[in-house]
Amino acid sequence: xxxxxxxxxxxxxxSMPDVILHHILSFIPIGLxxxxxxxSKRWRHVWCETPRLDFRGYxxxxxxxxxxxxxxxYKAPKITSFHLCVIVWVPKLEPxxxxxxxxxxxxxVEQLFLSFGCRxxxxxxxxxxxxxxxxxLQNLHxxxxxxxxxxxxxxxxxxxxxxxxxxQSLDDVLSGCPVLETLTLGYCGGVHSLDLSKSPTLTILKxxxxxxxxxxxxxxxxxxxxxxxxxxLNTHExxxxxxxxxxxxxxxxxxxxxxxxxxxxxxxxxKADFLRLENMLLKMLAQxxxxxxxxxxxxxxxxxxxxxxx
Numbered sequence: 001x002x003x004x005x006x007x008x009x010x011x012x013x014x015s016m017p018d019v020i021l022h023h024i025l026s027f028i029p030i031g032l033x034x035x036x037x038x039x040s041k042r043w044r045h046v047w048c049e050t051p052r053l054d055f056r057g058y059x060x061x062x063x064x065x066x067x068x069x070x071x072x073x074y075k076a077p078k079i080t081s082f083h084l085c086v087i088v089w090v091p092k093l094e095p096x097x098x099x100x101x102x103x104x105x106x107x108x109v110e111q112l113f114l115s116f117g118c119r120x121x122x123x124x125x126x127x128x129x130x131x132x133x134x135x136x137l138q139n140l141h142x143x144x145x146x147x148x149x150x151x152x153x154x155x156x157x158x159x160x161x162x163x164x165x166x167x168q169s170l171d172d173v174l175s176g177c178p179v180l181e182t183l184t185l186g187y188c189g190g191v192h193s194l195d196l197s198k199s200p201t202l203t204i205l206k207x208x209x210x211x212x213x214x215x216x217x218x219x220x221x222x223x224x225x226x227x228x229x230x231x232x233l234n235t236h237e238x239x240x241x242x243x244x245x246x247x248x249x250x251x252x253x254x255x256x257x258x259x260x261x262x263x264x265x266x267x268x269x270x271k272a273d274f275l276r277l278e279n280m281l282l283k284m285l286a287q288x289x290x291x292x293x294x295x296x297x298x299x300x301x302x303x304x305x306x307x308x309x310x
Contacts, residue, residue, distance in 0.1 A: 026052035026081070030070060049076040053104075056085040056115070064096055071103050079104055081111040098128050108136035110157075115164075116143050132176070145173065152176060160184075166191050174199055182206075188220070196224040197243070203228040209237065238280055241287040250288055253297040254281065 030053050053074070055067055082104040086097065097116075104112060112134075116125075129151040138157050143164040153176030155161075161173075161180060166188040174180065174196070182204040185191070196202050205227055209220070219238035224230070227244055231251045244250075254277060288294060 023051075026050050029054045029056065049074075051076055051078065051080040052083075053079060053081070054083040056083045056113075064093060067100060068096070071100065077107065079107040079109040081113070082109045083113045085115040094125060102128060102130050105130050105134045105137075109134065110136055111139040112137060112141070114142045155180075162186075163188075170194065174202075192220055194220060194222045194224070196222075196226065200226050202226060203246075205229070206231040206233070208233040209239065238276070239284070240280075241284055244287055245290070247288065247291050249293045249295075250291050251295040251297075252284065 030047070030050075053070070084097075084100060084104075086093070101112075101114070127145070132151055132153045132155070135154065135156050137155055139160045140155070140158060141162040141164075144167065145163060153173050155177045156179070158177045158180055160182040161177065162184040163170075164186040166185050168191075170191060174183075175198070177199070178201070180199055180202050183196075183202055184206040186208050188207060188209070196205070202224070203226060205222075205224060207220075209232065219240070221240045221242055222244065223242045225243045225245050227247055229249045230244060230247055232239060233253045
């Protein structure tokens with residue numbers, strides 16, 4: 001006969017210390033974590049101190065009240081990670097978004113992920129000054145930063161910064177990030193000169209030069225003597241590497257308009273574009289001569305090979 005103690009089972013999880021339960025709940029969206037409060041008295045308030053708040057995938061008008069109520073009940077003195085995703089932009093929601101971000105900053109958030117969707121009004125929305133003065137922030141992932149901040153940026157602990165869209169110079173932002181190590185830029189049509197010479201700790205740069213739903217970003221000039229790794233994605237417009245003397249690894253993805261194998265059938269304008277890319281590639285290679293590991297995407301090699309034998 002099977003041992004009754006085995007068949008009946010034992011609730012080992014509920015007997016664990018709160019700190020372990022908080023850690024377990026931190027791996028699921030906060031909505032699911034709150035549901036655990038219905039399990040028993042033991043679980044009623046456990047979610048209130050989980051160090052991670054994840055509101056990704058919530059529709060703003062349907063859940064604004066839920067988010068506010070969640071934050072009112074939340075008791076943890078520190079937030080390690082805060083995820084906020086707003087799918088559809090609603091103007092009257094702007095003050096509430098500011099309040100949610102300010103709440104995270106007030107709890108010394110370390111990792112902040114903000115996504116406002118493709119309908120966000122980036123031309124009018126402005127972050128509060130408190131957002132630019134978070135001394136605890138270590139990892140920031142945000143769709144955009146527009147307008148010159150109304151205060152001096154002071155992200156003293158920030159090590160990783162990801163901007164989905166960049167519409168202006170980053171000089172004011174980077175000057176306030178003394179220990180930044182990784183910079184990732186999505187569409188960066190507003191950045192034509194990226195001078196990282198005053199950021200000695202910044203060793204990793206990733207740039208996606210073009211998104212199909214946005215206008216042509218234009219040329220960009222990169223001065224980054226301290227970089228160790230460079231990743232250029234979807235580069236079609238002119239990209240000039242002025243100083244990347246410390247690079248050890250680089251990945252280049254050069255995009256062209258049309259099929260390079262049909263080069264002889266194209267108009268003079270298209271052929272001129274091929275020649276422009278060839279000139280850009282040769283200049284890039286000259287700057288990358290000391291790189292130990294260089295990865296070239298297929299299109300890059302196609303352009304170089306066809307033009308070399310044309």
